Amino acid sequence: MKFLHTSDWHLGRAFHRVNLLGAQAAFVDHLVETVREREVDAVLVAGDVYDRAVPPLPAVELFDRTLHRLADLGVPTVMISGNHDSARRLGVGAGLIDRAGIHLRTDPAGCAHPVVLADAHGEVALYGLPYLEPALVKDEFSADRVSHEAVLGAAMDRIRTDLAARAPGTRSVVLAHAFVTGGQPSDSERDITVGGVEAVPASVFDGVDYAALGHLHGCQTINERVRYSGSPLAYSFSEVHHRKTMWLIELGADGEIAGAERIDTPVPRPLARLRGRLDDLLADPAHAVHEDAWVEATLTDPVRPDDPMARLAARFPHTLSLAFDPEGREEESGSSYAQRLRGRSDQEIAEDFVAHVRGGGRADEAERAVLQGAFDDVRADDSRQETHR
Numbered sequence: 001m002k003f004l005h006t007s008d009w010h011l012g013r014a015f016h017r018v019n020l021l022g023a024q025a026a027f028v029d030h031l032v033e034t035v036r037e038r039e040v041d042a043v044l045v046a047g048d049v050y051d052r053a054v055p056p057l058p059a060v061e062l063f064d065r066t067l068h069r070l071a072d073l074g075v076p077t078v079m080i081s082g083n084h085d086s087a088r089r090l091g092v093g094a095g096l097i098d099r100a101g102i103h104l105r106t107d108p109a110g111c112a113h114p115v116v117l118a119d120a121h122g123e124v125a126l127y128g129l130p131y132l133e134p135a136l137v138k139d140e141f142s143a144d145r146v147s148h149e150a151v152l153g154a155a156m157d158r159i160r161t162d163l164a165a166r167a168p169g170t171r172s173v174v175l176a177h178a179f180v181t182g183g184q185p186s187d188s189e190r191d192i193t194v195g196g197v198e199a200v201p202a203s204v205f206d207g208v209d210y211a212a213l214g215h216l217h218g219c220q221t222i223n224e225r226v227r228y229s230g231s232p233l234a235y236s237f238s239e240v241h242h243r244k245t246m247w248l249i250e251l252g253a254d255g256e257i258a259g260a261e262r263i264d265t266p267v268p269r270p271l272a273r274l275r276g277r278l279d280d281l282l283a284d285p286a287h288a289v290h291e292d293a294w295v296e297a298t299l300t301d302p303v304r305p306d307d308p309m310a311r312l313a314a315r316f317p318h319t320l321s322l323a324f325d326p327e328g329r330e331e332e333s334g335s336s337y338a339q340r341l342r343g344r345s346d347q348e349i350a351e352d353f354v355a356h357v358r359g360g361g362r363a364d365e366a367e368r369a370v371l372q373g374a375f376d377d378v379r380a381d382d383s384r385q386e387t388h389r
């Protein structure tokens, strides 16, 4: 059986100031074409369909068109909500569109009710496990701790129990949205840390033949049976070296991974991260290949040049981000607020603030726990309001 595994569409997301809706629509065209050409048996979408809980109308319209096109293909689709989606909003009408062959799984309580497909070798059970916010689903899964590992482990236990009750030899696939240990993050995933821990071991997925994961935006293979498809488009300059793809997975007669092929997704415009003095960036023939790219430039001139954006744009008209890192300067001084925050977690920033206002005294262990608890509460509260509003 052949699956097309994708995730993290983030419909409605912009890249700096560029609207990506056209690129996202082109990706959907490509997906539909691939399903037809490669005779795919099922499409798996592992969460973060939208970029925000309340997406802009054009993104909702694109999603609507996408649902119709998937339904017209006559190929089943299983889709879960991710941490960026509002599970409740995304799940509206799920019972109805189920009849059209699109199985939208946004309710954690239903995770052990699979979509069952069959081929010449027997049945395949596809379990859609939506993103689980530990504080919100702890009771549902009677988890002993508020952690990703506890709730995901409990949900997987339910799935394994359901699978064990099926005919011997039933093959299985699970869709999940999580950070698995060993995965490489980029700058465009939203932090899901709980109690200082965000990652779960890949062994949590033991017992199923394939885990189709979403959350991390780079395509990666955690092991033969546990993979991330990555996002179809780059959503930050940190993804400059990513090759954006979907996985075409072939599940064999005995549940073995008989094939795993990366299908390239359309690239709206390449990315480039350039660093150097302005005059060098403008003159260096090596940068000719980047003239048409979306550019992030870091200028290292000791003195900030006049009108740098306009001058850069003369050669690189698609420059989207400009930063300054003067040569020979101390790390901290001269860097902008945004530069100093780049790549740091909320927890690290808060701890730095404590040290700053104390004139250098770092937060102790108890204080760090208080800060972490506060961040956990805020995130859980955001999702809870989203759920019950």
Ligand SMILES: [Mn+2]
Binding pocket: 008, 010, 048, 082, 084, 188, 189, 190, 215, 216
């Ligand atoms: Mn995502």
